[in-house]
Amino acid sequence: MSTIRMRARPYLSILRKTLTGKMQYRAATWSQLVTNAFWGCARSAIIVAFYRYGSGMAALTMEQAVTMIWVQQIGMNLLPGMGGMDQAVWGKIVKGDVGYELLRPMDVYSHWYASAAAGKIAPFLLAVGPMTLAGLLVPGEIGMGLPASAWHLLACLLTLSTGLVISCAVICIGYAMLMNVNAGTGPANIFMYATQILAGSVLPLQLWPESVQGLMKYQPFSGMLDLPLRFFVGSEPLSALPGVILMQLIWAGALIFIGRKWIGRNLKKLTIQGG
Amino acid sequence: MPQIRLEEVCKRYVIAEREPGFYGALRGLVKRKTCVVQAVDRISFSLEEGELAGYIGPNGAGKSTSIKLMSGILCPDSGEIEVMGRTPWKQREQHVADIGVVFGQKSQLWWDTPAIDSFELLRDIYKVPQRDYKRRLDELAGRLDAESVLNTPVRQMSLGQRMKCELIAALLHGPRILFLDEPTIGLDAVTRIAVREFLTELNRREGVTMILTTHDMDDVEALCRRVMVVGHGKLLFDGGMDSLRKTYAPNRLLKIRLSREMELRGLQGAESVKRNGPDVVISFNPEKISAERMIAQVAGLAPIADLTVESTDVEQMIADMYRELQL
Incomplete structure (x- = not known):
């Protein structure tokens, strides 16, 4: 037991450090929450307009879709490339400070993975309370609804945490792309944005065309945000929970494998810029 | 047996070049010219435990690259490096636990929190027991006269204060070897002397082996008995300060x-x-x-x-x- 604690110590310390670091920027934290809440209203209003004036059938009711938007505004903090907190390692790779990272007696992949996780968990924890409150306080059609049931809420939280395992693996693949400094930050950025869209952060995946529904549901990135949210609004039955978690873990395993190999290979031919 | 041994070490960089201006950038999208720079060219030397060696040379001579190779964060193209019986880039994790590195132009401290927070993080990363950590921190901060700045956020420190904290950060885990890449760059005379005295003392009292790159010749004169001069990636001179003088001046x-x-x-x-x-x-x-x-x-x-x-x-x-x- 104590060896496990010894092994976990550096990673927990990184998490604690990121959280306290993030919290000290009061103005930034609050302004980000306000922006988030504003976007929640705006995006909900767009959804409402579509439902009012659109024709045809959708897999989600309007209330479900609006609620999904609000939960997205909170859950988005867990997506790669959101909230700027991946930049702890990102900036170091780009500016060449990555040298110091490699000087730590830790496995590089685990170290970066832990930093990525810390960078996602910290803003999520800061946002979850105030944003839920904001969503519930917004009146009328564009306000957030309650979860389908307490069990659905639990299923959502559970799958969000397994989704985070995927999300951090994606961030690490982004780091691997960045390590090829001659290619610049473009490829990594495009990759991150693509995964955000595939996670349903622009439009809930169930509102995409019927023909791509199967593909959208089973691709690796839906598990980061969209699938957990389906549980929240009740558009996915609780009986699907084991299957969803299994799929998330399989994809996470595959992405971790790829990222680990890729970063390992890049370390051998790394260029450390400057100085 | 020498503590650090380099044998015919080579490292090349591939650098992308493009013509200047917008047109150049446009052409670069289609066709990219690259050129190869031989940063380290068959360098061999060895260092005994407790030595304090200066590593000097003009900009771009390969000093920093050598330091990075020895600290295990770069992998050489050919040649052998052995530090404390290990190959740095192959046994990186064990290797880096025994060395300390200061890159004068980079920072290993968290920019926006007090230095003490960074030290505590490093304590956990290097798994230093709390009691050792406390004793070590007090001692280092005392000798560097830095107790008063430990609670200052790093971004609000002066360069001299920051450099002192960088030194503390590199030494908390009690490394046997210290690599210093331009540790006195940009410092004022008083701080510079304080840093020098600290390093001399550390070398004398604890027998920490040090390799120091610098452009400040006063550093070299004050600190180093042995000097290595590199240029274009080659080792041009290796010997005492006296014999360097005798040969070149x-x-x-x-x-x-x-x-x-x-x-x-x-x-x-x-x-x-x-x-x-x-x-x-x-x-x-x-x-x-x-x-x-x-x-x-x-x-x-x-x-x-x-x-x-x-x-x-x-x-x-x-x-x-x-x-x-x-x-």
């Missing part, structure tokens, strides 16, 4: 102020004589003519108000050396 300078202005004619053994009003600088080689005889000669020719005998400025010497070797 054998001459002494006799600086004299005369009581009244006059020409000094017929000085024997003088390599050069420069006169500026009453001030005369005579360069001579002490192997050919002793300082005493030189002074006697001048005293016979003119009244002397004041005089000093100096070695050639190290800085000048290195500049001459770079020029001579066409670096």
